[in-house]
Amino acid sequence: MSAVSAVSLAPESRPPWVRTITEEDLPPLSRLDEEVFAEHAYPYFVLRQLYDLHGDQLLVLDDGDSLVGYVLVGTQSDKSRSWILGLGIDSGSRGRGFGRQLMAEALRRLRAEGVGEVRLTVEPANTAAVELYESLGFARLDHHENYFGPGDARLVMTLPLRR
Ligand SMILES: CC(C)(COP(=O)(O)OP(=O)(O)OC[C@H]1O[C@@H](n2cnc3c(N)ncnc32)[C@H](O)[C@@H]1OP(=O)(O)O)[C@@H](O)C(=O)NCCC(=O)NCCS
Structure with a gap:
């Protein structure tokens, strides 16, 4: 057995890893x-789309x-601003650092691309998400009472990436 294979992890013991989606991921992504x-x-x-x-x-x-x-991230064509369009962890896998891992990798990639700022919206009562974002450096920018329509309030949060 080579030194490399001796230390490699069995597939089932490998920790979850972040990767870019493929077309085949669309149905399971939609279900999740x-x-x-x-x-x-x-x-x-x-x-x-x-x-x-x-x-x-x-x-x-x-x-x-x-x-x-x-x-899910979307970036303006001039790279001045990106938006986090969605973040979700399977309900049975929460509280294990996976949300932080995904956000950290998304932010790392945006910094490497030279994006100036990241924004997101979050339900004001979503404590877990708000605490995650604040721990990553996001600040509260605005509270829109009707952001997604009448009575559908969202907190807008921002993180400058270029200092
Ligand atoms: C919000 C969400 C993505 C967090 O993912 P997660 O994998 O459970 O979070 P992590 O284990 O990486 O925790 C990261 C941080 O989030 C915060 N957090 C997570 N769960 C929390 C809870 N139940 N209460 C308060 N804060 C919580 C903490 O600040 C935590 O920091 P720590 O690492 O010091 O503990 C996940 O709960 C989720 O998918 N929720 C439903 C969808 C959603 O609300 N998405 C965000 C929409 S804007």
Whole structure:
């Protein structure tokens, strides 16, 4: 047995890893998005078109068997600003650092691309997400009472990437 194979992990023991999505990921990504966001999930055709537009900015966390989570990013053409368009972790896998892992990798890639700022929206009562974003350096920018329509409030948060 070579030194390399002696230290390599068996596939089932490999920790989940972040990777760019493929076309084959779209059906399981859509199922996971529906599991996480229920009636607020993206319709399949929207995920499809996000993939067609900029699939290289859609990241999934893969455990070798299924998708554990995802983060969807969109960047303005002049790279002045990106938006986090979605972040979700499978309900059975939360609280294990996966949301932080996905966000950290998304931010690392945006910094490497020279993007100036990242924004996102989050339900004001979503404590877990707000605490995650604040721990990553996001600050509260605005509170829109009707951001996604009447009574559908969102907190807008921002993180400058260029200092
Ligand atoms: C929000 C979400 C993505 C967090 O993912 P996660 O993998 O469970 O989070 P992590 O284990 O990486 O935790 C990272 C941080 O999030 C915060 N956090 C996570 N769960 C929390 C909870 N139940 N209560 C308060 N803060 C929490 C903490 O600040 C935590 O920091 P720590 O690493 O010091 O503990 C996940 O709960 C989720 O998918 N929720 C449903 C979808 C959603 O709300 N998406 C965001 C929409 S804007």
